[in-house]
Amino acid sequence: MEHQSPLRDGEERRDCAVPEDARAAQRDGEPGVELLHLAGLVSEDERAGSEDSRQPRKRRAPRDSARPELKDEGIQTRNNKKRKKNRNRSGKRKMVVRPNYFVGIQVSNPEVHRAVRGLQEKIVAAQPELRSTVIPTATLHVTLAVAHLPDPAHVARAAEVMKESLSVNRDLYNNPPVCLMFSGVKTFKNQVLFADIEGGESLLRIAGLAQALEESFEESGLVLPSRKSFQPHLTILKLSKDFGLKRKGILKITPSLYSDDRSMHFGQQVVRSVQLLSMNKPKDANGYYYCSHQEIFDVAGEESGDHSGCCEKPSLGKQPPPGVGGRRHLHSLAAVEGERRPATRAEDVVRMLLLVGAVSIGVAFLLRSFSAAK
Template identity: 35%
Template sequence: MREGKVANRRLFSLLISIPIHWSPPIFHYRYASRTSPATLPGPALPKSLNIALSYRSQPRLRTTLPSQSCIYSPSRHVTFHHTNTLTQVGEVVSVSGSIKKQEGGKKKKKKHSSKKTVEKMEAGDTSLRNLRPNYFVGIQISNEDIHKALIQIQEDMVSYDESLFRALVDVATSHITLLVVHVDTEEALSLATSALAKCGKQLMDDLSACPLQLTFSGISHFGHQVVYAQLVEDDHYHRLLDLAEYVRNVFGEGQVFMPDKRTLHPHLTIAKLSKAPRMRGKHAPRKIDPSSYKQHLDIHLGCQTVTGLQLLAMNKSKDHNRYYYNSAQVMFDIKCKDNMDHTQCCFPRRPILKSQRRT
């Protein structure tokens, strides 16, 4: 009994001797004990303890030690769970609403449904800017002549610099991207599928009667990081831009979240360095040398007839033809003359490194 009174007197003297700094509306109190445990409302505090408390409506105390945890409740009771003597307890964070326990100061990412995501972006919520696209609306490039031309360009690039092999895009996945979307729930996928079906219904008559012909000619790059085949900017090219704008408007009206608002620059990717990040023990160039494809700058690759639109998944496994997982598609009433036998260009996968070739 006497020891408890002594401890209380020591605690009172310490609190009086320590200045209180006014930082509205928070008071910071600092307590330290080295000789004996002190008594506060709730369980006894362990020895050698440094703690800072913040008083607001419902503050939350967050520990930086992974082996200990501490929560401060509105009733001003402090609860400690410890295995050894605590030497430091982390910062105090004031929050509104219910009190939640977080260890290590880490915050869990919040998941947003599709409609709420669109509403928040329209309201200017900046917390959703980092949502990455995981689906896209694309046009498949399946013309065999275009594939063969792409393979030839890639083989020459690898012959010039074998380290570019990891940056090459699989020719079997050749496509043109019209827009990218973020789909996080089954409801969002249903909205995206419905929007694609609406596009197909509205575009069916026009694109079936007058098919879209995309001609690829010439090679260019984006900042020496991406090498791509260019589209000839003819009447069909401008029809493609109008098509992409219409699809974007339909997806926007359908409450499908589109994180990328940049102007469309349709292209056919040949190689990109983002596929070959710099790794320990493996060399990857910082840029793609134009000399690796200079002999193909004016190459004519071929013409692709647009037979439909597809909703493709970026993160799901490829199909048996190594093409993107097709979640939904709309096909136009067009008889395509493309040769679907790709054994001379895509199967087996090319190019093949010299070290991988059988002698």
């Protein structure tokens, strides 16, 4: 006997008998919505909507393929940039070559040093966090070119290239001498603060020298990691000296720190030589870069050697922690000037625990030996 569920009040029983064509559709494996439609339980609109939902969804096109015209025009899109970043034409990852030497002109005039030092002190007094970005006055220079010289053979080759390149036009820098005038304060994207060099014949001669050196280096097979447009300058502050400033929220050099000194005059520097300098080797006794080679010009006159108001003053750079002199760091039990630092309470406790532990091990060993002898 077929079981039927009871009806509620006012509810009429609906004939749910499935017609033969619906049964045939079920045998043929058609979807369940078709069965309900044939049985009269689903309307035509509901059936159409169900069929649409069963259609396979189209996969979303990649962001780059959605705009093929950008590829045709050679424009870099976001995904394209990610794929091509740090890769060369063969698809292999590029090797990052960093410069370790540079050709520069030493800025040694005490007048320039004192002016730079005065501006640095003013900025650090206004924002002490920038102390670590200060360029020591003893290292002031103007960069002409940078290079990657991996071994002494490449350094010797670079020195020979400098000698040959400067021997051709040496008189151009001897008579009259090149004199660089530093005036005005500018920045590179508020990341590097520098003193600008006034334009004129001297600047043109230095630009020609820089171009001649770069071309000679390339012809000799020496690696020049970067070939940017030549813009000679005298660096005063550089944020990249201290990456920890980003964690402190210092992302740029605030213009208000130097706004009153934009037209500041720093002095002049007579170019007496061109040097091949190492970025990584220890500084010399005067705090200047290690010089691997130097081409000296025939320039008359002597430069003042009084650096009491600049280089001989205490460094403005990042100060060591209290009790630590220079690069020397103190360990917990190190001696300072022949005297032992008094031990702290924690160190006394550690010593006592070590002593008790040693005594306990000794006593346990003796007891074990005594028991074994019995």
